[in-house]
Amino acid sequence: MAAAKRISDEPAYVLHSYDWSESSLILEVFCRRQGRVALVAKGAKKPSSNFRPVLLPLQPLLLTYTLAGDGAGDIHTLKGAEWVGGHVMPTGDALLSGLYLNELLLRLLARADAHTGLFDVYAGVVRVLASEHGDALEPVLRSFELLLLRDLGLLPTLDAETATLANLRPEGRYTLVAEGGLRTASQADRASLSGSQWRALQKALDEAASYTATLRACAPVAAELKPQLRAVLQYHCGSPVLRTRQLMMDLQSL
Numbered sequence: 001m002a003a004a005k006r007i008s009d010e011p012a013y014v015l016h017s018y019d020w021s022e023s024s025l026i027l028e029v030f031c032r033r034q035g036r037v038a039l040v041a042k043g044a045k046k047p048s049s050n051f052r053p054v055l056l057p058l059q060p061l062l063l064t065y066t067l068a069g070d071g072a073g074d075i076h077t078l079k080g081a082e083w084v085g086g087h088v089m090p091t092g093d094a095l096l097s098g099l100y101l102n103e104l105l106l107r108l109l110a111r112a113d114a115h116t117g118l119f120d121v122y123a124g125v126v127r128v129l130a131s132e133h134g135d136a137l138e139p140v141l142r143s144f145e146l147l148l149l150r151d152l153g154l155l156p157t158l159d160a161e162t163a164t165l166a167n168l169r170p171e172g173r174y175t176l177v178a179e180g181g182l183r184t185a186s187q188a189d190r191a192s193l194s195g196s197q198w199r200a201l202q203k204a205l206d207e208a209a210s211y212t213a214t215l216r217a218c219a220p221v222a223a224e225l226k227p228q229l230r231a232v233l234q235y236h237c238g239s240p241v242l243r244t245r246q247l248m249m250d251l252q253s254l
Contacts, residue, residue: 168195
């Protein structure tokens with residue numbers, strides 16, 4: 001009988017965990033080279049387990065696991081987990097924001113589909129969330145949302161109207177909608193950006209260091225981008241409403 005294939009020292013983050021038995025957990029993890037993977041962590045709930053203090057969300061890990069079967073839907077067996085260190089757990093709004101990003105990845109990423117560049121962006125965003133981020137929180141979230149949509153092929157080009165392919169007028173106002181892409185804004189639209197602002201975002205996305213460039217481009221327009229990107233993301237996530245987003249809305253209404 002052939003030995004099970006082993007994945008060793010794979011950079012990863014835990015996106016979500018849930019009970020599998022009285023003592024074990026099922027983990028949904030985002031791996032740098034393997035994409036989104038489901039793992040069973042046997043005995044992880046036992047007080048004596050080495051996994052117990054390590055398998056936390058928003059913490060950089062190195063995971064070792066053995067592959068079960070040959071399909072993307074299989075649940076593999078976790079053999080080792082090491083905390084890489086480097087930052088503490090985000091708190092408050094930053095923690096809620098990190099869990100929101102995790103929920104997006106769970107809802108939008110297919111299993112076993114690698115997104116190496118997106119993983120590196122996510123790791124950078126988590127480092128910001130765990131730091132004294134100041135005013136960077138909103139631009140960081142908007143830049144991640146844009147890069148996630150682009151990476152999944154769900155973002156139209158931002159320098160032309162989607163339906164007509166007409167170049168954007170610098171002073172014109174345009175809005176991004178889930179069903180139709182980028183179109184001329186109407187008075188009924190909640191938010192919009194100027195043509196020059198959309199074009200600046202597209203230019204940033206096209207740069208080699210797209211995360212840093214997009215972060216800079218998002219900073220002055222983060223508030224206007226927020227409702228547009230949230231609507232597009234919710235459309236692609238489908239029903240129900242993202243749980244973390246609902247929680248944010250509930251907290252804001254208190």
